[in-house]
Each structure stands twice: as C-alpha cells, then as structure tokens.
Amino acid sequence: MSLQGYQYVVLRCVPRVEREEFVNVGVVLYSQGADFLEAGYAVDEARLRALAPGVEAAEVRDALEAVCRVCRGETGGGLPDLGSPGRRFGWLSAPRSTVVQPGPVHGGLTADPRAELAGLVERMVG
Template structure:
C-alpha cells in the first residue's frame, strides 16, 4: 500500500455564487512517483447548470492540468521539475473557472486504478 493525496477539480463559472460541479481529479503519490489527472466533462450536465459556460474552454483548461501533471512544457504552463512541486501548484487555491477542492488523502495498491475510482465516485 502507498499513500496518496488528491484534489477534486471543480468547475466554478461564477466565483461570486460559489456554485460548482466536479469535473475531474488530480492524484499524487510520492511513494509511487505518480502524478496524474483525469476528468469527465459531462457537457449536458454543465450546460444545464451553467448555460453560458464555454465548454471548449473548460475542456482546454482540464487538458492543460493533465499536461502539468505530466510535466509537459508549454505557454502558460509552469516549469516545475518534481511531481510534488506540480501537485502543490495544481492544488493551490485560485479564483478561476477550474478550481481545486481541498486536499484529501488515502492508501492504495494502485494509484492509477484509485484515480479512476475517484473520478467515478466524485465526478460521474
């Protein structure tokens, strides 16, 4: 078993109203050298809750988060070498349309499977 931390990714189109829908999860396990994000953008559900939301922009933001997890370079992406640094950057509070929830932790035998389980439990 290895320890892990995760944040739920929230779509918060109007920060002033504090209404959100969960759209993804980022999971980090230092012991397993694992940092990955996964998301499931339910366009119908988001459109019903937030009719004016630009779904393609949300999709692009979530894809950028996954790129940060992998340490890929790019315009507007941080240059952070270590997975722990990238998780710290991704889990930091922000006032954007995609926001991380609080950091939670757990134990798992397989971080990749746990990530998919968390997406099913918290997003779908």
C-alpha cells in the first residue's frame, strides 16, 4: 500500500479560555489522497473534573459527536453544509472560542489513515 499525506488537529477541551488551560479530548484526521476524514475521541472524566469541576463530560462528548457528524458530512440541526471533506476539515480546524477547540494543524504520511487516527488518539488523548 502506498503512503498518503494527511493532516490532523488535536481537539482540546478549553473550559476557561482566559486561563489557556486545556485537556486533549480528540483528534480529527484528513487525508485527501485516501478520501478519508474522521474524528476519534476519549474523554477522561477525572482529568476533566480536575481541570474544570463545572464542565459536564456529557456536554463535551456531545460537542465531539457533532465533530464526528461533520466529518461524515451530516447536515441540519445546526451543522454546516460544507460539501467536500477538505472544506469540512478546514471548518473543523479553524480557530474558535468554544469549549472544544482545535489545536494547530500537523501532518504526516501513512499507509492506513484509520490506524493512524487510532494511534494519534491513543498517544495524544489517552
């Protein structure tokens, strides 16, 4: 299998933007060559509670599920209609002031985007 380029962002839960503290909660990976756009996540409730006792893990999971729905191209119910996976990744990786925010865009090469995403979630979030 040939190597494909990819880009990814780590998703962060940033409960109080002014404190610039966050906990990693997910990853979005996009590979144009492999026609792949997916997100994976894991919310460590103990870490989240330690950082921000008032933030509900269920609300963070809901925000992460919305990211997954955008990756799949779902629309409606407040989700944008963005068309191509590249446009959806651009929207997901754009800076925003919400509780779940993307970090900087990084890139690499992989023969298996799905396995790469799982590995990134394990290393960056787990």
